[in-house]
Amino acid sequence: MLNNPESYPHPLISEVKIIEGKNNFPISWLNKQGFCEYGIYLENMKGVMVKPTRAMVKGAKEHSLLESKFKEEAVPATFEEIMEASETGEVLSREFPVISVKYGIRGLIDEILMTPDKFIIIDDKPGAIPYISNIHQVYGYCLAFKEMIDEDDRRIFAALRERGTDDVYWKTYFNRKAENEIIKVIKRVHNLISGKKRFLPTKNPNKCLKCRFNKFCDKKS
Numbered sequence: 001m002l003n004n005p006e007s008y009p010h011p012l013i014s015e016v017k018i019i020e021g022k023n024n025f026p027i028s029w030l031n032k033q034g035f036c037e038y039g040i041y042l043e044n045m046k047g048v049m050v051k052p053t054r055a056m057v058k059g060a061k062e063h064s065l066l067e068s069k070f071k072e073e074a075v076p077a078t079f080e081e082i083m084e085a086s087e088t089g090e091v092l093s094r095e096f097p098v099i100s101v102k103y104g105i106r107g108l109i110d111e112i113l114m115t116p117d118k119f120i121i122i123d124d125k126p127g128a129i130p131y132i133s134n135i136h137q138v139y140g141y142c143l144a145f146k147e148m149i150d151e152d153d154r155r156i157f158a159a160l161r162e163r164g165t166d167d168v169y170w171k172t173y174f175n176r177k178a179e180n181e182i183i184k185v186i187k188r189v190h191n192l193i194s195g196k197k198r199f200l201p202t203k204n205p206n207k208c209l210k211c212r213f214n215k216f217c218d219k220k221s
């Protein structure tokens with residue numbers, strides 16, 4: 001759907017790409033950073049490999065079911081066609097790729113509803129609690145999307161929905177405050193990648209109990 005800029009793999013970190021001379025990381029890392037940034041270190045710098053949790057496997061299955069159902073009636077379209085169609089009517093898109101070369105982030109939006117006066121960017125999550133880590137992930141999508149739509153001044157909303165349901169349990173306008181908040185987090189992640197800052201472990205033992213890296217982590221509380 002998009003013309004992707006030329007990219008190269010980072011020499012040391014598999015999920016990081018170098019795009020136009022700048023490190024570019026997956027937007028899902030904003031979620032991982034909010035949970036515990038030391039997990040990013042273990043997985044991507046130390047190469048610790050662990051099986052996905054049961055919740056992750058269930059989530060992936062539900063996600064692909066939704067995707068197949070959506071594809072039964074979906075019509076393939078380019079970014080420009082989608083944007084144009086949404087100026088006069090509602091357009092729903094899934095697995096919408098976004099990239100920001102400026103902020104060094106990229107990802108796939110679960111679902112985006114476009115209308116003549118707004119965009120609602122929806123991320124599906126298990127459960128219905130708006131954790132800050134989930135909010136940061138959806139803010140990351142909003143920021144990348146905002147850069148892509150350039151001078152289109154329709155308002156952007158960030159929303160979290162309980163996976164497999166229609167329950168949008170959290171929604172907010174992606175305003176300047178939200179934008180500044182996520183830019184700050186993104187800068188921190190870039191500083192972690194470049195080694196300017198240290199990956200800090202969470203101090204919350206409840207997170208460690210649930211963490212899939214628990215067995216291999218030398219910093220767990």
Ligand code: SF4
Nearest residue numbers: 036039201208211217
């Ligand atoms: S066990 Fe705790 S400190 Fe270690 S990566 Fe997991 S959440 Fe972070």
